[in-house]
Amino acid sequence: MSSDLPQTTEDILAADAHLVQSWADLNALKQTGARTAIVSAKGVMVRDSDGNELLDGIGGLWCVNVGHGRKEIIDAISKQLSTLDFYSTFYTFTHPTAAALAKKLAQLAPGDLNRVHFSNSGSVANDGAVRILHHYYERLGRPSKKLVLSRHGAYHGSTYLSIAMTTPPYSKGWSRAEGIVRHLRKPHFWREGGDMTEAEFLNALIDDMRTEIETVGAENIACFIQEPIMGAGGVIVPPKGYHRRAQDLCRQYDIKFVADEVVTAFGRLGHFFASEAVFDTRPDIINIAKGVTSGYQPLAATIMTDEIHDVISGPDGVFTHGMTYAGHPAGAAAGLANIALMETEKLPERVRHTGPIFENTLRALGDLDIVGEVRGSHFMMGIEFVKDKAKKTLFDAGLNIGMRVARKAQDKGLVARPLGHILILSPPLTLTEEQIAQIGEILRESITEVMGELPRGAF
Known part of the structure; x- marks a missing residue:
């Protein structure tokens, strides 16, 4: 019964202390606030235990192609x-x-x-x-x-x-x-x-x-x-x-x-x-x-x-x-x-139209100083961050640029996947053009804010 499940963020995370997450920094997960509890989903949106509505920019994990909650x-x-x-x-x-x-x-x-x-x-x-x-x-x-x-x-x-x-x-x-x-x-x-x-x-x-x-x-x-x-x-x-x-x-x-x-x-x-x-x-x-x-x-x-x-x-x-x-x-x-x-719904055919729009929206972020390469195809995209575009040199690992951008994006309503110095986007294939534009805006704002908070001389 759902009523037997933990309901509040505090109760969920207390129970979650017994769960060993995959591909996670288990030491970091011991820290307060290191985890996000997703409690419901519909379409391209998910909701966390604090009531925040988030665009699912990673499609669960490369997989929720038709969107959530399909009857x-x-x-x-x-x-x-x-x-x-x-x-x-x-x-x-x-x-x-x-x-x-x-x-x-x-x-x-x-x-x-x-x-x-x-x-x-x-x-x-x-x-x-x-x-x-x-x-x-x-x-x-x-x-x-x-x-x-x-x-x-x-x-x-x-x-x-x-x-x-x-x-x-x-x-x-x-x-x-x-x-x-x-x-x-x-x-x-x-x-x-x-x-x-x-x-x-x-x-x-x-x-x-x-x-x-x-x-x-x-x-x-x-x-x-x-x-x-x-x-x-x-x-x-x-x-x-x-x-x-x-x-x-x-x-x-x-x-x-x-x-x-x-x-x-x-x-x-x-x-x-x-x-x-x-x-x-x-x-x-x-x-x-x-x-x-x-x-x-x-x-x-x-x-x-x-x-x-x-x-x-x-x-x-x-x-x-x-x-x-x-x-x-x-x-x-x-x-x-x-x-x-x-x-x-002719979803693959639809992706042939909306996929390049998503791709081009993300590639437009290439004008930002720390965006080295935007790569991928259609709804499978990655953004690599560098401190020097000409030399393609990476930031110090301790700065954790991908995670910084991901956290900013989540605060603004988008789930993205950090992978060291890379940010990965693999959303449901049902995104509208308006939602694609929204993702582009959130990412631009998030990257710009991270750039403004980096230590002097970091790039």
Whole structure:
């Protein structure tokens, strides 16, 4: 019962002392006022426990694509639970909702990505993709193909294997799967390109990848995993043509090309899947989560080609991989209702119009002295702060510029995500042009105020 829940901010935070938050400075959370309790949400707005209405500039966490409180999804979940609350898709069992969602995802995915293995988070989907490919090569009699190529700046999750595929700084002080992942050069032209042209930088990236393949041996590499646009690594967009050339290199060396579309799928870049429509690739595996249910239920999937499935489903073997809640009826119902809503409202098509408006609104902040680069695409954007634009030098970490701007923005009615010296925006895809303009105004005011409060000589 909701009446049994803590109601006041004080009571909520007292109870919250027992909760271990993810990806948080747990020491800072011990301090009074370090936490915000969100108690309700509707549309693109959330409300905190003090009654403040806030624009949800991060979409929950890259995921509330259709906005909060959509009755169509809530009713679909409720109806499903009243009919079939839970049954597993283990062994010989299935149920109508998971089967229907798998069919729908196969229809939406590019090429012959027709086989869907459900899980409950993007981390598990990415982890599972590697485990499936290891099994695939074992069945082909090529057990040496175990290595994974990833990239500096990548984020693929926080399981023991997926954190190993994530950029190394994120696993500092933690153990991770060792000896499996090799990290390639970060594809960030603005910061890593030096004196090269973008075309020269692209060639350098591909040369780096080719050198790594030939150094460790293609016969030892299972796959290359990549986010079409890097998310939690700083919203990094590789040079134009990078994805297709990387895919072609993988094809040349018989290495599987895996797309982590946990963030980019389901409309964030204006299409249900971005790999082919935006980046001209047809991966062997696409991993999804977040936007598939718009966050209304935990659900993820590893979507593989018929060719991979033909090998792992052959005789003389059992597919010994899966999670209890894979294809959960409520999650599958949420996914079907979410996709239906997006199709009915033509939300991906709408993003193709409003996304560039959002992008250009944020890029206009580039005239501010501490804004070094505004990057991203459509409703996936990052703002990097620097103390010297010409040299691209960063502020001292202790100044915590991203957090300062985020706190100012929240005071003015906008939730934004600080990531060190970067601010990330990934709002619901239902923003109006008026709300986009409001976000731009709040950010400009917030950044300007932070600039005015920085110590003399800080920039």
